[in-house]
Amino acid sequence: MQTQLTKNKKTQRKFFLEQRRALCTSDREMYSKQIIQKVINSAQYQKSTVCFLFAAMKDEVQTKELILDALRAGKRVCLPYITDKKNGLMEATEISSFDELIVGAYGILSVNENNLRFVNPQDIDFILVPGVGFDKRGYRLGMGGGFYDRYLPKAINAYLTAVIYNCQLADTVVIDEYDAKVDAIFTEKESIIL
Numbered sequence: 001m002q003t004q005l006t007k008n009k010k011t012q013r014k015f016f017l018e019q020r021r022a023l024c025t026s027d028r029e030m031y032s033k034q035i036i037q038k039v040i041n042s043a044q045y046q047k048s049t050v051c052f053l054f055a056a057m058k059d060e061v062q063t064k065e066l067i068l069d070a071l072r073a074g075k076r077v078c079l080p081y082i083t084d085k086k087n088g089l090m091e092a093t094e095i096s097s098f099d100e101l102i103v104g105a106y107g108i109l110s111v112n113e114n115n116l117r118f119v120n121p122q123d124i125d126f127i128l129v130p131g132v133g134f135d136k137r138g139y140r141l142g143m144g145g146g147f148y149d150r151y152l153p154k155a156i157n158a159y160l161t162a163v164i165y166n167c168q169l170a171d172t173v174v175i176d177e178y179d180a181k182v183d184a185i186f187t188e189k190e191s192i193i194l
Helices: 002-022 025-041 043-047 062-070 147-154
Strands: 050-052 076-084 089-095 101-103 109-112 126-129 133-135 159-165 183-187 191-193
Touching: 002 133, 025 043, 025 062, 025 159, 025 183, 043 159, 062 076, 089 147, 101 133, 109 191, 126 147
Parallel strands: 050 076, 050 126, 126 159, 159 183
Antiparallel strands: 076 089, 101 109, 183 191
């Protein structure tokens, strides 16, 4: 049976996804460039050495330029790899080239299962955290799988950064005790450092 909290999260998730999907392709591309440039210029990213990034779905802020920038800068770059879908578990696996990625589940670029190089979560010093919506306090509403909520507590040395379109930013999102909080949020209009 669904709790009221679960229902509220589902309703808010639907709202944010509709907002994000309503953006036209040209706006998404323009906003993505502006947002990713803010990340690249941020002090925490600049000084990071091991970055856990993600390959974006087509309606999310596009992250390819950030992945390429991190690789060019000589940073160690990791992407998520789901190790146990049923229990919501994932690991960070290192890549050395964007060309290593293959089209995986949901059409999202992923690391080939024959080329997995897992990284200790405690070695990661910068994580780009995806989300359906965030609030101005830094709280996140994810897709509901719990992968990041389970992983982030292990990455105790990481600075957590979110990239979203401004339409995904709210004053408050529905949260429970497991929901992680980020350290910074970048949209095309705002830079929130918490």
